[in-house]
Amino acid sequence: MTKQNSDSIESLLKLKKTAAPSDGFWSECFDPGFSRKMMVALSRPRRPSRAWSVLGWGFSILFSGVVVVTFVVAWMFSPQRAIASWEKSVKGREYVVDSLHSSQLTSYKIETVQDALLGEPTGGTTAYRFTSGTSGEGQF
């Protein structure tokens, strides 16, 4: 290392020390608006050519984006949300009763109208389905 070079480095170090943000850092920590000032200072790279600030901000934005997308996707595909949307999509509710004589029975639905609980026939009765057998004879 030559002397010229050594002088040059020393001068550079001196310059750097002058420009360093750590000068008076601790004494300024308790100043009003310190957080805001720090954020502003951090958001403005001292040397625009420094790519690290861009990367830092890029990473933060990317991370925040991933978190937001994760929550949105989890909400979109949650079972409770899916079930709620299925319930909204139907046109009527059918409380099942299996009757051996379906035409003689009705089922009811409940609707809250003006704070009143109303029963309304829906005809939502299902018939028990016999599959085999007649009186007196059987196939096995």
Add this chain to the structure above:
Amino acid sequence: MSGPVQADTLFDEGRLQGLLQTQKGVLVRVKSIAEDKPIVLEETGRPQNVSLGAKEVSAKDEGKKEPKTFLRLGTGFFVSSDGLILTNASVVDQAKRVWYEVDGIAYLAEVKGVDVPTNLALLQAKTMPKKFSTVNLTDSVTLPQAGSFLVRLSLPMDFPSTPTVGMVQGADTQFGMKAFPTRYLRVQLNTGPGEAGAPVFDLWGKFVGVTVAVLPELQATYVLPGRAVDWVCSNMTPKGRQYGYFGFNVEEDHSVEDSTRLIVKTVDPKGPAIAANIKEGDIIEMAGGKEAATLGDLRDAAFYTKPGQYLDLKIKRGNEEMNVSVQAIEKK
């Protein structure tokens, strides 16, 4: 002393309340979405081959009704700690979506199998509540006698768990001209909307069966006995339970005084019965180790014989008595 019979003279109220506490957390409200396809009635007035839950319309109205999407609601209950739920087939048959609710919170489920003849469906919960109780199907009682009191737990309409007490009126194998696949208990319980698929217990909390159909004229409900429920569940496949076919037709003969007997009327030349040496005119005396005097007795024995298994029969041909075993094949 006269006057109304007090409830505590019939039941031990403390026992009933204990039963409700024991069975707390077994019930779920099963919900499903299915298209409500109209049934077209034949000229005879009987519906053709249709799914459960469909509506009946006359032929002239066919085409006027568009299929509507309906939300079906019924009662179900947990039968295993890994999330198996039992309900009526009519609640979830051909459903596009199935889920269930416990204390107002919804959980996803899928249909594991549907057995239409017994009106049972087995669901598998995909998500489950942290705490729930199960009904032990293998702990079921034998058929209760007529006069026994039973308790049904159900979720009528949007109400929470509701107990109802009813008396066993009898055990039937057929209703009018139509036959049940096995013996059903007829219980004095009037099933209401949303109570399809409810479990029934005896006064000691033992599982008795599942409600499968209501008989509104008598305000009675048919209950599939616990043994049959356990049998159907343990043999349930995605296509339902496989029923056995033996290949013979039997007729009830009432010509004998004070009794009936079963006579083999026809034998399927390609069925398993002919291979077991069963012939037309044979009299069936016993089936599955039990006396078989009625079609109901034979139906009961056949119900518990799945494809591949043998049904032991004691038959009488002329003066000769013989024991035969017929291997069931899958019913098509």
